[in-house]
Amino acid sequence: xxxxxxxxxxxxxxxxxxxxxxxxxxxxxxxxxxxxxxxxxxxxxxxxxxxxxxxxxxxxxxxxxxxxxxxxxxxxxxxxxxxxxxxxxxxxxxxxxxxxxxxxxxxxxxxxxxxxxxxxxxxxxxxxxxxxxxxxxxxxxxxxxxxxxxxxxxx
Amino acid sequence: xxxxxxxxxxxxxxxxxxxxxxxxxxxxxxxxxxxxxxxxxxxxxxxxxxxxxxxxxxxxxxxxxxxxxxxxxxxxxxxxxxxxxxxxxxxxxxxxxxxxxxxxxxxxxxxxxxxxxxxxxxxxxxxxxxxxxxxxxxxxxxxxxxxxxxxxxxx
DNA sequence: GGTGAAAGGTCATTAAG
DNA sequence: CTTAATGACCTTTCACC
Numbered sequence: 001x002x003x004x005x006x007x008x009x010x011x012x013x014x015x016x017x018x019x020x021x022x023x024x025x026x027x028x029x030x031x032x033x034x035x036x037x038x039x040x041x042x043x044x045x046x047x048x049x050x051x052x053x054x055x056x057x058x059x060x061x062x063x064x065x066x067x068x069x070x071x072x073x074x075x076x077x078x079x080x081x082x083x084x085x086x087x088x089x090x091x092x093x094x095x096x097x098x099x100x101x102x103x104x105x106x107x108x109x110x111x112x113x114x115x116x117x118x119x120x121x122x123x124x125x126x127x128x129x130x131x132x133x134x135x136x137x138x139x140x141x142x143x144x145x146x147x148x149x150x151x152x153x154x155x
Numbered sequence: 156x157x158x159x160x161x162x163x164x165x166x167x168x169x170x171x172x173x174x175x176x177x178x179x180x181x182x183x184x185x186x187x188x189x190x191x192x193x194x195x196x197x198x199x200x201x202x203x204x205x206x207x208x209x210x211x212x213x214x215x216x217x218x219x220x221x222x223x224x225x226x227x228x229x230x231x232x233x234x235x236x237x238x239x240x241x242x243x244x245x246x247x248x249x250x251x252x253x254x255x256x257x258x259x260x261x262x263x264x265x266x267x268x269x270x271x272x273x274x275x276x277x278x279x280x281x282x283x284x285x286x287x288x289x290x291x292x293x294x295x296x297x298x299x300x301x302x303x304x305x306x307x308x309x310x
Numbered sequence: 311g312g313t314g315a316a317a318g319g320t321c322a323t324t325a326a327g
Numbered sequence: 328c329t330t331a332a333t334g335a336c337c338t339t340t341c342a343c344c
Contacts, residue, residue: 002217011209018207023341037342048215052173052207054166056301060202061308062157068223068253068260083296090303096292098223105223105290106297109304135260137251141238142261146211148245149264153216178316187333192318 003048006031008154010039011049015147018052063091063109065116066137069123072130073102085126091119158203161186163309165194166204170302173207218246218264220271221292224278227285228257240281246274 003011006029013025022040026033043049058066073082086092086106095106106123110116116136124132158166161184168180177195181188198204213221228237241247241261250261261278265271271291279287 011211015206015208015211018209021341033342046215047212049209050212050215051210053170053210054173054204055206055208056166056305057202057205058301058304060205061304063304063308066251068251081296087297090307092297093301093304094295094299095297096221096223097294097296098290098292100290103290105292107299135253135255135258137253137260139252140249141236141252142242142247142250144249144262146213146248149213149216149218149248150211152245153218176316177318188317189319189334190332193331 003043003150003154005154006035007039007043007048008150010036011043011150011154012147015150058093058109062111065110065112066140067108067110067116067120067134068137069106069108069120070098070133071104071106071123072132073104073128074130075102076128079127082126082128085128086123089119089122092123158198158305158309160310161190162194162198162203163305165191166198166305167302170305213248213264217266220265220267221295222263222265222271222275222289223292224261224263224275225253225288226259226261226278227287228259228283229285230257231283234282237281237283240283241278244274244277247278 009029010025013020013028020028022036023033026036029036040049058064071082075082082104083095083097086095086104089108091108091110093107093109095104097103098105108116108119108123110119113136116134120132120134123129164184165180168175168183175183177191178188181191184191195204213219226237230237237259238250238252241250241259244263246263246265248262248264250259252258253260263271263274263278265274268291271289275287275289278284
């Protein structure tokens with residue numbers, strides 16, 4: 001139920017240089033090309049690799065402000081779930097339910113601080129949201145990364 | 156300083172079906188292959204597309220617990236910055252400085268709740284961290300997504 | 311290991327801002 | 328006039344059987 005060193009090295013190599021392909025990857029690791037392909041298929045089948053989509057930087061799209069919004073929720077019977085309504089807002093990049101009484105934590109982006117107000121207003125207008133509390137991300141000294149974890153998991 | 160509809164459709168298509176390649180992509184959109192290639196090069200040059208790495212699911216690696224840890228920081232002169240020390244912990248997937256007095260917000264993963272305690276202890280031991288406050292993500296009704304934003308940005 | 315296919319590059323032509 | 332799109336051709340390289 002985990003990965004081995006070869007898996008970790010394959011993922012690691014493909015993460016740092018995604019365009020090299022399976023053949024080049026096998027050459028650099030000194031294994032047969034079929035081995036790499038079989039490993040990748042297995043990782044995809046197990047759900048470890050969920051996709052190869054292009055990574056998009058919201059800031060480069062003009063959404064330079066990132067904020068984390070904590071929602072206090074009052075669940076109302078017979079209404080559209082809060083999460084479904086949040087999913088309709090493009091600026092809500094992810095949403096989690098968190099420990100505590102009916103709370104959620106959302107990552108949102110906006111074009112600027114004024115635009116953030118607009119996005120928060122959209123969230124406040126969601127049925128079931130009682131109130132919100134936001135913190136703005138000023139800097140991201142550690143941006144999302146998975147490689148160290150993969151290496152740690154691979155031994 | 157933004158993207159147009161064709162850019163959005165290219166990114167959209169490649170995100171939902173990353174394995175189709177440039178040629179197939181151009182066929183489906185009814186444009187020349189060179190156009191798609193030029194657009195992708197431009198998007199990469201502008202920093203909109205930051206990479207094509209395989210997407211890894213931490214849960215499938217055995218790290219099924221996600222938590223958001225807020226740190227209260229006391230900056231100490233002459234020491235290694237807190238962020239640099241956090242970066243050494245594989246379970247810290249990202250870290251942001253946030254509004255407030257020297258605070259940070261980290262996304263961490265752990266194998267289980269007991270393991271989360273170990274990770275938090277690692278964070279507490281970081282020089283300059285005064286105290287921490289954690290919330291555990293129970294569920295993720297909206298997992299990280301960028302497509303709605305891309306479509307919104309593309310017109 | 312062989313083979314069909316795609317990527318990546320260049321070019322001249324054409325269209326549109 | 329500048330920028331972009333197009334279709335053509337070419338070579339290298341890869342994925343699949």
